[in-house]
Amino acid sequence: MKIAIAQLNPTIGDLSNNAQKILEAAQQAAVQGARLLLTPELSLCGYPPRDLLLNPSFVAAMGMKLQQLATDLPPNLYVLVGTVSPNLKADSTGGKSLFNSIALLRDGQVKQIFHKRLLPTYDVFDENRYFEPGLQANYFTLDNLDIGVTICEDLWNDEQFFGKRNYAVNPIADLAILRVDLIVNLSASPYSLGKQQSRESMLQHSAVRFSQAIIYTNQVGGNDDLIFDGRSFALNRQGEIVCRARGFTTDLVIVEFDQAQRDLQLSSVAPVYQSQEEEIWQALVLGVRDYAQKCHFSQVLLGLSGGIDSALVATIAAAAVGKENVLGVLMPSPYSSEHSVSDALALGENLGIQTTILKIGELMSGFDHTLADLFAGTEFGIAQENIQSRIRGNLLMAIANKFNYLLLSTGNKSEMAVGYCTLYGDMNGGLAVIADLPKTRVYSLCHWLNRDREIIPANILTKPPSAELKPGQLDQDSLPSYDILDDILERYIHNHQSAAQIMATGHDPVIVNQVIQMVARAEFKRRQAPPGLKITDRAFGTGWRMPIASNWGAVKNAW
Numbered sequence: 001m002k003i004a005i006a007q008l009n010p011t012i013g014d015l016s017n018n019a020q021k022i023l024e025a026a027q028q029a030a031v032q033g034a035r036l037l038l039t040p041e042l043s044l045c046g047y048p049p050r051d052l053l054l055n056p057s058f059v060a061a062m063g064m065k066l067q068q069l070a071t072d073l074p075p076n077l078y079v080l081v082g083t084v085s086p087n088l089k090a091d092s093t094g095g096k097s098l099f100n101s102i103a104l105l106r107d108g109q110v111k112q113i114f115h116k117r118l119l120p121t122y123d124v125f126d127e128n129r130y131f132e133p134g135l136q137a138n139y140f141t142l143d144n145l146d147i148g149v150t151i152c153e154d155l156w157n158d159e160q161f162f163g164k165r166n167y168a169v170n171p172i173a174d175l176a177i178l179r180v181d182l183i184v185n186l187s188a189s190p191y192s193l194g195k196q197q198s199r200e201s202m203l204q205h206s207a208v209r210f211s212q213a214i215i216y217t218n219q220v221g222g223n224d225d226l227i228f229d230g231r232s233f234a235l236n237r238q239g240e241i242v243c244r245a246r247g248f249t250t251d252l253v254i255v256e257f258d259q260a261q262r263d264l265q266l267s268s269v270a271p272v273y274q275s276q277e278e279e280i281w282q283a284l285v286l287g288v289r290d291y292a293q294k295c296h297f298s299q300v301l302l303g304l305s306g307g308i309d310s311a312l313v314a315t316i317a318a319a320a321v322g323k324e325n326v327l328g329v330l331m332p333s334p335y336s337s338e339h340s341v342s343d344a345l346a347l348g349e350n351l352g353i354q355t356t357i358l359k360i361g362e363l364m365s366g367f368d369h370t371l372a373d374l375f376a377g378t379e380f381g382i383a384q385e386n387i388q389s390r391i392r393g394n395l396l397m398a399i400a401n402k403f404n405y406l407l408l409s410t411g412n413k414s415e416m417a418v419g420y421c422t423l424y425g426d427m428n429g430g431l432a433v434i435a436d437l438p439k440t441r442v443y444s445l446c447h448w449l450n451r452d453r454e455i456i457p458a459n460i461l462t463k464p465p466s467a468e469l470k471p472g473q474l475d476q477d478s479l480p481s482y483d484i485l486d487d488i489l490e491r492y493i494h495n496h497q498s499a500a501q502i503m504a505t506g507h508d509p510v511i512v513n514q515v516i517q518m519v520a521r522a523e524f525k526r527r528q529a530p531p532g533l534k535i536t537d538r539a540f541g542t543g544w545r546m547p548i549a550s551n552w553g554a555v556k557n558a559w
């Protein structure tokens, strides 16, 4: 039996176009002789729909679209579609009003509905807010095969693999007891670095442990801060990968279930593990492309300083939306170095993007003049330095607003962590492209980009980072060196280590305390930052929920 995996890229809430994508995949699958088509979790509305689910008219429209899709699908093909369904007992039991479900469609009808059993609530997930958990093991019978149905998190509870039980039940174990022939999984699993290795080793473990063939279908595409990498795959009962779809792009793959052997056959196995840099690059390009497209922007702009952060963002942007659709704005001030302009122009030329120069000296004088009386008798300080950044931010938003460009902001994760950025200045923008990349990773990605030929000019790679807001200023005047800063941040933010634990690894206690205080104090800035593309398992986005007015971490030695 041929089973098709449709690795789709839905737009959240675009029910008609999402249904059309499912229909087109079904037509292709039917032509290729498939009997069953799998689509991702919530494929009809896109994942994550968030609070759209609280809107009854949205839920009703999804129900109608599902019925229409069932009617439109090619005959004789069974199709699993991700949708929501009502919890009819909600009023009497006090539960949530919806299930996160899969509908089995065939010949114009919704044949069966299956509900997601394990609802994730950690990191970016908030499914208990909307959904009631399903209580039953889900399966259906097709051509004498019993096919177990699971939704995303349903597979993430193999206590032998994790070394602990994440939930009380394990849907795979329940299906194995029922002796199903095959388990399919419809997922919307967001990308983070190394996630595919975890998914594959987790499911290899479960496939072998329960002697179950598993087909895992993932969503692909960018939705706000989240990037879905696709890379759907299937495993036979021995835990061997028999098929792997492409990463970071849509795909339709057919796998063959051998009914005599009761197992999946080997089909096409795409190479899986690229270098970390290549993987991050593909994720960010997809994230920018889809954010722009799904928010209806065809052109983007950014401030080009001749520094490495803006150079990387410009390079990603050119790959995402086309070099002819990227505008780099150079805004030298009297404090800017000469190489600021020459390096930015060299980068612009290498990329083939448009560039323009707007000198900001006169605007700075205008600000100084207007503020002169109010600031009289005070020393020149950070507030005056930041005026340059705010003038640039203002000019960039004026251009974005005038010509309907998307402004990309260029802050990296190290800066966002410690607040080394100016609110309403360089933090302006619609999308923070590298906000989840520590500065050391910005460097490694740029070196990787230059592996065959120079894209990022050598001088941008070698000069010391500088905000250039006053003469001779370097980042390292205010911050520890980036390799030290990034190591402390990794331990504190990702590994949840305490100050004492970080100090025990040999870091200077004064620096550790300073960094932790800076992270706490910069929360108010991060809360006002544009959405940042998530590429790690701990990003400053929807999964980061810190208080702003808090004393924890802000007071020296408080922990």
Ligand SMILES: NC(=O)c1ccc[n+]([C@@H]2O[C@H](COP(=O)([O-])OP(=O)(O)OC[C@H]3O[C@@H](n4cnc5c(N)ncnc54)[C@H](O)[C@@H]3O)[C@@H](O)[C@H]2O)c1
Pocket: 382, 385, 386, 389, 415, 419, 420, 421, 422, 423, 424, 425, 426, 467, 469, 478, 524, 548
């Ligand atoms: N702009 C750039 O291009 C750039 C780049 C790199 C580094 N930097 C550095 O970033 C720093 C920016 O300076 P900054 O942080 O003083 O400027 P800022 O204006 O971005 O933030 C400080 C201001 O925010 C407000 N604020 C402080 N705590 C708050 C809270 N809890 N809630 C609400 N508002 C609050 C206050 O008005 C305070 O003066 C400087 O050190 C600068 O050198 C800037």
Ligand SMILES: Nc1ncnc2c1ncn2[C@@H]1O[C@H](COP(=O)(O)O)[C@@H](O)[C@H]1O
Pocket: 302, 303, 304, 305, 307, 309, 310, 329, 330, 331, 332, 333, 336, 340, 392, 410, 411, 426, 466, 467, 468
């Ligand atoms: N001289 C500049 N021209 C254009 N854009 C600039 C300039 N200086 C800074 N920017 C923008 O602001 C961010 C942050 O700057 P840092 O150098 O990190 O302080 C930069 O990426 C540019 O987008």
Ligand SMILES: N[C@@H](CCC(=O)O)C(=O)O
Pocket: 120, 125, 151, 152, 153, 154, 156, 187, 188, 189, 190
């Ligand atoms: N834990 C899974 C599942 C999430 C889900 O159920 O959507 C993941 O991170 O990919």
Ligand SMILES: O=P(O)(O)OP(=O)(O)O
Pocket: 305, 306, 307, 308, 309, 310, 311, 410, 464, 465, 466, 467
């Ligand atoms: O933000 P940029 O591009 O100016 O990079 P750097 O901070 O390294 O100068």
